[in-house]
Amino acid sequence: MVASAIITSPLFDNISISVIILNSFIMMLDDPTRIEPDPFFESIENVFLGLYSVEMVLKIVGMGFYFNENAYIKDGWNILDFVIVTSSLPTALMSASESKRPIEEIELEGV
Numbered sequence: 001m002v003a004s005a006i007i008t009s010p011l012f013d014n015i016s017i018s019v020i021i022l023n024s025f026i027m028m029l030d031d032p033t034r035i036e037p038d039p040f041f042e043s044i045e046n047v048f049l050g051l052y053s054v055e056m057v058l059k060i061v062g063m064g065f066y067f068n069e070n071a072y073i074k075d076g077w078n079i080l081d082f083v084i085v086t087s088s089l090p091t092a093l094m095s096a097s098e099s100k101r102p103i104e105e106i107e108l109e110g111v
Contacts, residue, residue, distance in 0.1 A: 003062035016055055023048045042095075049088050056085050 006012055026048075030041045056072075063072045072078045 003058045005062075007059050007062040012058075019048065019051050019055075046092055046096075049085070049092055052081065052085050053089070056081055 026041070026044055030038070059078065060072045063070060065071060066073050073082065
């Protein structure tokens with residue numbers, strides 16, 4: 001019930017659109033051809049992924065995933081969001097686990 005009330009509020013829509021616009025602006029500032037990625041952009045990318053993940057979970061809980069008439073996965077935009085978020089999560093989790101490894105292990109792999 002709470003998730004349904006959240007996702008149907010105009011504030012939720014406004015915040016979602018604002019996050020998308022801000023993410024697009026940040027992506028315009030980043031240079032993806034850099035050999036060494038900027039730590040700021042790596043961090044902010046994880047923040048946006050977290051926000052999109054929360055949005056996805058709220059919508060799935062509030063709308064149901066598949067079996068309801070207006071279920072989350074029955075909308076084309078939600079399918080696109082689901083594919084993008086779920087395909088981004090493994091990469092973010094792998095990079096987070098690599099950053100927790102001791103430096104000696106990472107240096108030895110390059111040798």
